Amino acid sequence: MNVMNASPRRKELTRLAAQLFVQEGFDRTTVRMLAQEMGIKSGSLFHHFRDKQEILAAVIEEGTENALVIAREALSRCDSHASSRLHAMARAHLETLLTDRNAHVVALYEWRRLDPEARAHLGHLRDAYESLWEEVIDDALATGLIHGDRFLVSRFVMGALNWTVRWYDPDGTRTPDELADELVVMITRSTSTR
Template sequence: MTLENASPRRKELVGIAARLFVETGFDRTTVRMLAQAMGIKSGSLFHHFRDKQEILCAVIEEGTQRALAIARRELAEADPRPRARLHAMARAHLETLLSDRNAHVAALYEWRRLDAASRERLVPLRDAYERLWEQVIDEAIAAGIVTGDAFLVRRFVLGALNWTVRWYNPSDTVGEGGRTSEDLARALVAMITRE
């Protein structure tokens, strides 16, 4: 979301759109549905956005910016050892994914719906986030606590973390055995590292 468009109302509308895209899917979500959920007239929606494509781009951009900020903060505060940095990234990813679920589910499942201009805008953000993972996993491999092809390790780790949106419900702690996102991050690091 560009700074000139970062009004509180627009951010609120982006959150509503993210929820609808997850519940209904981008293709099946109409402008009328968006406007109704937002409590505005269909024409008023275009005061905030050019079209539905721009709304999807804003949903993914805002979520990715938050994920990047959280990951950078966690890494800055983490112990410099590779295992601790890997744990910090896993915890940051889960925190982002589970606290801002709709934006991230929309990004995971609706990325293919972005037009070329939106992808061009969002790819640098996505790449910046993935570079953090690349750096942390490369450090873990160099330290000998993770083995394997770095590219595949990144894909498997991110795939496992992203899949938690399908099975983990942070409000259902009884059904999940009382596990927190911290517990999940610790478990993931334990599974992929060597002592």
């Protein structure tokens, strides 16, 4: 059974839930808090979601699907050079991380709270996204743009990028694109100094 974020009402509720989950954490966010934020009573919540877990799953599903869409679009919009694909992927990654920040923070921090079924379903989604990355990394390795172990490089890169949610300030001076480019510069050989 899929989670289905179809209804617009439900989509809005999911967005609000994501915000609260980030602020308070999943466990400390009560159904009463969620309901109040949504302008309804706690009982009404269970008309839209089977239980609290399903709200969490909806939040994470929304974020991961957006990430997939954005990454695919970014890749389809750029040429076949390993370098531009790497740049595009890094930029796309940071773009979702910031526009759907709440959902992604929840995915990173509250993944363990998912029940086994939801974890399996969303795990496949995440794998689909990560395989996009490995494809791009493979290209970059093949053309000598970067060196090292395929597995390790992709994990290091994703770690560096995902970690940004812990320190990046959207109101600061740096744009997401600058971050992405700086990361690519750091891991690629040969390029001139910026």
